[in-house]
Amino acid sequence: MNILVTGSNGQLGSEIRDLIPLYSNCNFLFTNSSELDICNNVQIETYFQDKAVDVVINCAAYTAVDAAEKDALAAEKVNSEGVLNLVNALNKVDGKLIHISTDYVFDGYHYLPYQELNEVNPIGVYGNTKRSGELEVLNSDIDGVVIRTSWLYSAYGNNFVKTMLRLGNEREELGVIYDQVGTPTNASDLARTCLDILTCKKQLNINAKGNLYHFSNEGVASWYDFAIAIMDLGRLDCHVKPIETKDYPTPAKRPHFSILNKSKIKNDFEIEIPYWRDSLVKCIAKIKNTK
Template sequence: MKILVTGANGQLGSEIKGLAELYSNLEFVFAGRSELDICNKANVFEFVSKNQIDGIINCAAYTAVDKAETHYKAAELVNATAVGNLVSVAEEQNLKLIHISTDCVFDGNGHIPYVEDFEVSPIGVYGKTKRFGEEYVLNSESESIIIRTSWLYSIFGHNFMKTMLLLGNQRDEIGVVFDQVGTPTYARDLAQTCLGILSRKEKINGKGKLYHYSNEGAVSWYDFSKAIMEMGKVDCRVNPIETKDYPTLARRPAYSVMDKSKIKDDFGIEIPYWRDSLKECILRLKSKG
């Protein structure tokens, strides 16, 4: 089975690339923006046909949450229109599809973990355009699944964990919000889940199934930051602040913990605790200098 991985140079795509050799029953074609313009359907169709693709993991996304508020068209093009192109080609060529989405499709006003069929109500452009992308998949005839994830971090790319380590080594103290709660997700864990699902291709046998995936547990950004400094052995004081004290262009959900029961039950996977995965990631990062 030959798998096209879009967004190949991002956090998740890079982690999939690093794990690819462990899945001998899968063959991979990795494509970043320079190799494939997923916003152009003709390009997608030609690329998929030429490379004889059997399945797609769509890791590509416009993830600049604040910038999206003033660049709606750019966010919509990548998060929605491009997904529609991938879905259309998947339907025409009978491909399996895994599409990665976000907890930001919820408004964050809940107080219990979100399950897949809870009502969505995104509060920003990023979440709205990602929901539009979901709708393309949900309304398609392709054999496909959507995996919503949250607070993604990795040794690759730009992310909260690496930013905290950088700032912690530059400053004596920083302020981080404590009134936004969610769950960090180690991109390597999510990558293993995607590859595990595809290596048992009979598991993707429905149309537009929704799943949630993050690491186990729940934490505030403040507590996440404290753990990063502790495990990274960085001597920087982290002060708790409220969201109102750290204004951003885009509003963030106050509560975005997701229930993962469905993906665990359907695919028989065990999900690591967030602190265990964070420790592993920081050790990997240090080993790479």
């Protein structure tokens, strides 16, 4: 199986690369944004003519949530038009797609973990563009899945874990928001799930319209809880104090509640999901080992 990984220099793409030895029956084609710009149809067409692509895992995205508020067109281009370009290319070769979306398609005014068919209502530009991208897949005839995830971090790229480890070394005290709750997700666990879905005995052969899934690590945390755990596991002597969202204004609004219900993905693909703190332990060890 030839698996094209787009945007492979990002967090998720890099974690997929680290799993290559575990999936010897897969042949990976990793591309970065200059080798394969998903907004460039000519590049996509040439690439698909040159290589026999069976599956795309789309890790390419415009992920700058705050910057998107001022640059909606750029975000829409990558997060929606780029996805359509991949869908069209896959349609011609009868290929499959795993596309990644976000908890930011929800407004956060919920009290139970979000299920796949709960009403979406993005409250920012990024979430809006990601929702458009989801629809390009779900309304197509290709064989594909959309996996919504939340609070992604990894040993690669910039993310909350690495920022906290840096600030924990620099400061004695730090205020972190406690009134937004969700679940952190180690990108390595998501990477593994994408590959397990593709190599699972239950082949992806159902029409894409129903193939929407939620995936995060298990459990619940606020950003404050997450920060405390990072300081603890990183053995950093930085006092974390709880603050409210209103005390940390950002250009983009975030949902106050974005816990995802993962029953569907667990049942359909028979996967077990690690507790968020256990996966954080692994990521912090990996960060320390790669220094």
